[in-house]
Amino acid sequence: MSADNTVSILKALGNPNKAKIIAHLARHKGETAEGIGKHLGYPLPTVYKYLRELEAARAVESEAKGNTRVYFAGDFKLEVSPEKLVEAFEEQTIMDLYRGRFGDAGMKKLREVTAKVKSGKMTFRQAASTLGITYYEFVSLLDEAGALDA
Amino acid sequence: MPNPLVVDSLILIFFDRKGKLEDFLRQKMKENYEVKVPKAIVQEVVDEPIGFAEEIREIAPEAVRKILDSAGRIDRAIQQGLIHVETVNY
Numbered sequence: 515m516s517a518d519n520t521v522s523i524l525k526a527l528g529n530p531n532k533a534k535i536i537a538h539l540a541r542h543k544g545e546t547a548e549g550i551g552k553h554l555g556y557p558l559p560t561v562y563k564y565l566r567e568l569e570a571a572r573a574v575e576s577e578a579k580g581n582t583r584v585y586f587a588g589d590f591k592l593e594v595s596p597e598k599l600v601e602a603f604e605e606q607t608i609m610d611l612y613r614g615r616f617g618d619a620g621m622k623k624l625r626e627v628t629a630k631v632k633s634g635k636m637t638f639r640q641a642a643s644t645l646g647i648t649y650y651e652f653v654s655l656l657d658e659a660g661a662l663d664a
Numbered sequence: 665m666p667n668p669l670v671v672d673s674l675i676l677i678f679f680d681r682k683g684k685l686e687d688f689l690r691q692k693m694k695e696n697y698e699v700k701v702p703k704a705i706v707q708e709v710v711d712e713p714i715g716f717a718e719e720i721r722e723i724a725p726e727a728v729r730k731i732l733d734s735a736g737r738i739d740r741a742i743q744q745g746l747i748h749v750e751t752v753n754y
Binding site: 605606607608610611638648649650651653654657662 | 673674677678681708709712713716720723724725726727731
């Protein structure tokens, strides 16, 4: 989990009302905003505000269902200890940042694209564009992986 | 009259990361080459890295330092006339 994400989730959990929403969604998967408001006794605008913030923190996920939107607790696990906080805030490499932004699927795509570049089937610029990053970021990733020395 | 030598971003980044950019550029100058890049290359190796560094300043200070140092060195080579930025007629 990235430092940004850790801080966002800590902030969300620091507000008991938001934490209750996450707990409610863990038990009532696919609940609507109206359902959450009714169950927890929060005004609907407040529920929407909290849900927006929780989604931004990736503590809650949502999907469209017909004309309405339903919510789920995010799949996160937060272990807080001084050591874990040091780990969360320690120096990030460009590869760490890429992994944080694009996850395992992005790492898989990076490996595929890098293999194509190495075999001459794709240019650096095509690779960067395919991954949705700048040319410089792509070169930096290859450099960190030691692939520029080859 | 020097011969034009158009280089790509990767050449500049590669030699810079090896700490040999200035040596490479001066060597080419001795060989009577004028190293040229289009404006788009400057964007890739100076402007975009600076923008990227700004984005990650809080979470990756060491990477930011390396990026800004590299962009600064390339920019200085341009200011010193070791790299000429101009429209390239391929």
